[in-house]
Amino acid sequence: MIARPESPIVALGYWFSVAGRQYFEALLEHMEHLDLERWFYALVVIDHGKGKLSQQELADALRMDKVTVTRAIDHLSERGYVERCDCTHDRRKHLLKLTPKARPALRDLRKAYAALNERALAGLTAEERERFLSHLHRVVTNLHTDTPVVGADQAKIPS
Secondary structure, rough: OOOOOOOOOOOOHHHHHHHHHHEEEHHHHOOOOOOOOOOOOHHHHHHOOOOOEEEEHHHHOEOOHHHHHHHHHHHHHHOEEEEEOOOOOOOOOOEEOOOOOHHHHHHHHHHHHHHHHHHHHOOOOHHHHHHHHHHHHHHHHOEEEEEOOOHHHHHOOOO
C-alpha cells in the first residue's frame, strides 16, 4: 500500500521531502550540462544581492549555518561561479558576486526553475497557485526558528 497525503496520519515533513527530492532530481536533469550538482539556488540569491551580499547574509537568506554556507561558497568558487570580494567598510566581511561564467548558468537555471514550477503546479489555476505559494510561505514561517539548518550540504538541499 502506498502512503498518501490524505492518510489518517499526515506527516507533512515526509511529503515535503518527497516533493523536494523529486523537484531536485528534475532540476539536476535540466542542469546536467553544468559542473555543479548542488547550490543552484545560492547562485540566484547571490545574483539578487548585486555584489553587496555577505556570506553571513547569504546564510541568513538560505536559513543555513555559516559553516555550511562557507562550504557552499568554496564549492561554487572552486568551480568558477562565485568570487569573494573584500568589503571596503569591514575587513572581516567578504562580499559575494557572480563571475562571468555564472551568467549563462544562471540564465539556464532560471529557465529550469520556471519549467519545473510549471510542471509542479500543472492543473492549478493562477489563483490556486498564488494561494498555494502563500500557504507554503505560511508553513515555512510557522516552522521557522532562529536556528539554521546544520549539515545541509550533506543532504544536497537544492537551494
